[in-house]
Amino acid sequence: MTEAQIQxxxxxxxxxxxxVGGLRGEGDTDLExxxxxYDNYRYDEQPQMLTILDRIGLREKRVLEIGLGEGSDxxxxxxxxxxxSGLDLTEESVKRVQKRLxxxxxxxxxxxxxxxxxxPFSSNSFD
Numbered sequence: 586m587t588e589a590q591i592q593x594x595x596x597x598x599x600x601x602x603x604x605v606g607g608l609r610g611e612g613d614t615d616l617e618x619x620x621x622x623y624d625n626y627r628y629d630e631q632p633q634m635l636t637i638l639d640r641i642g643l644r645e646k647r648v649l650e651i652g653l654g655e656g657s658d659x660x661x662x663x664x665x666x667x668x669x670s671g672l673d674l675t676e677e678s679v680k681r682v683q684k685r686l687x688x689x690x691x692x693x694x695x696x697x698x699x700x701x702x703x704x705p706f707s708s709n710s711f712d
Contacts, residue, residue: 588674588700596675600654601627613688620655620685627657634658643667647694649711651701656682663691670695670706 602608605622609615628635638658644666653659653673659682663669670693673679679698686693699705 588702592674596677599675599677599681600652602655613684616681616684617688620657620688623655624657624660627655635661638662638665646712647710649704649706653678653682656685659693660685660689660691663693669693670697670711672697672699672701672704672706674698674700 601623605619605626608619638661643662646667648662648667648669650659650662650669650671651673653671655678656671659669659671663686671679671682673682676698679696683696686696695706697705
């Protein structure tokens with residue numbers, strides 16, 4: 586399977602979307618509903634993720650998250666005080682995570698579409 590095939594699959598089937606019924610309409614109200622339902626599912630199924638994020642000590646760290654999914658962890662990393670940047674193979678995940686953070690008024694450093702095989706960031710950009 587090529588990287589292009591992987592990208593095409595995730596672009597058409599955003600990570601985890603079908604777990605909570607996906608988007609049902611257009612606009613911010615449906616996005617908010619979807620993000621809340623997805624987060625509830627995510628952290629009910631994997632509650633250890635929040636504990637792990639608490640233990641890492643993210644405050645003031647420069648963090649790069651690769652593979653953003655629906656942005657649940659992205660939001661939690663930012664809420665814990667990290668200087669967060671994100672990278673995803675698909676434009677759809679980048680758009681959703683950008684919208685999620687904007688709806689919540691959360692700051693971030695950079696959000697890019699790209700591949701982990703050729704990072705579009707300078708060396709030593711992250712802790």
